[in-house]
Amino acid sequence: IARTIARGLLLNEDLTEAIAMGHDLGHTPFGHSGEYVLNRLVPGGFEHNEQSLRIVEKLENGVGLNLTFEVRDGIVNHKKSGNPATLEGVCVSLADRIAYVNHDIDDAIRAGLLTNEMLPASCIERIGATHGARINSLIMDVLGVSFGKPYVRMSEEMSAEFDKLRDFLFENLYHNSQAKAEEGKAEGVVETLYNYYLKHLDLLPEDFAKYIDEDGPERCAADYIACMTDRYAVREYERLFVPKDWV
Structure with missing residues (x-):
């Protein structure tokens, strides 16, 4: 997704992919649940994006990977409160949000925790009813809003529907008693x-x-x-x- 957005915006695809490949290296087992535990237990805290940077700067091969500033910046600033120095870093951050929401929907439907009919009607109408349709709608929206601009983002209308879909997942899936x-x-x-x-x-x-x-x-x-x-x-x-x- 990130590389597709970068290609459509005529950005540096290799930089985008390097950031995308590195930004999740520091994720703990069980995702944010594991991160929450280590952040509570480890002196100085634990954040997966900072751990990803630690891996590429130090732990990998015992010396790190000698990556450029732009790649390392995109990795460490890969979080909601982050502010990547490059548009490629923003592409990866936005693509990650698009990917995990859509994959979580698919996983929840396969597990029987959700059905397509349970999703907010306005989200289905605006974003799409299937995985492929949602990905395509979100990417095309980003490209339409951001091409030739000094930013990468969704339109206000699409962002509002996307946030509504994410809020729905928090209420009905992430905070589900079984989950x-x-x-x-x-x-x-x-x-x-x-x-x-x-x-x-x-x-x-x-x-x-x-x-x-x-x-x-x-x-x-x-x-x-x-x-x-x-x-x-x-x-x-x-x-x-x-x-x-x-x-």
Whole structure:
């Protein structure tokens, strides 16, 4: 999505894709649930965009990736309150919002938590009734409003409908009792793993443990957990805390 918007606006597609590839590197397992836990537990806090920057500047290969200022700026400013220095960075931020809202709708419908008919009627009419239609409508709106301008954004009308759709998801999906229950389980897994590795620093892989003296054990434990996928974190939790069958 980001590269398509950049191409349509005659921006630097390679810069856009580099930012897009780097901005989610620091995401914890279980997304914002895991980030919430680490932000609460790690001294100095934890934000996934800052963790992404830490990865590309330091952790990757032990020396970082020697990226340009524009790429690093786009990565660290990839958040709602951020202000990227380039239009390419804005493209990535906007594309990410478009992507996660649409993917969350699809996932919720597949899981039986939502139906298309439950979505706000005005959003279906203005944005579209299917995944492809919504993506296309949002991209075309951004291109129509932003081409040749010193900004990248949606039209006021489309932005209002998009915000209405996002508010609907918060009310009916993100704060859904079933979703909140799963969120609580995810937070428990991350917190338990974090506390365990703090007590067993010798079990941290060398790629992370070598920074203990420089950055502190808490940050290094968070580095390791933040690199885990959901599935890997669950597998580690089960390996460490769930007894195996004896027979």
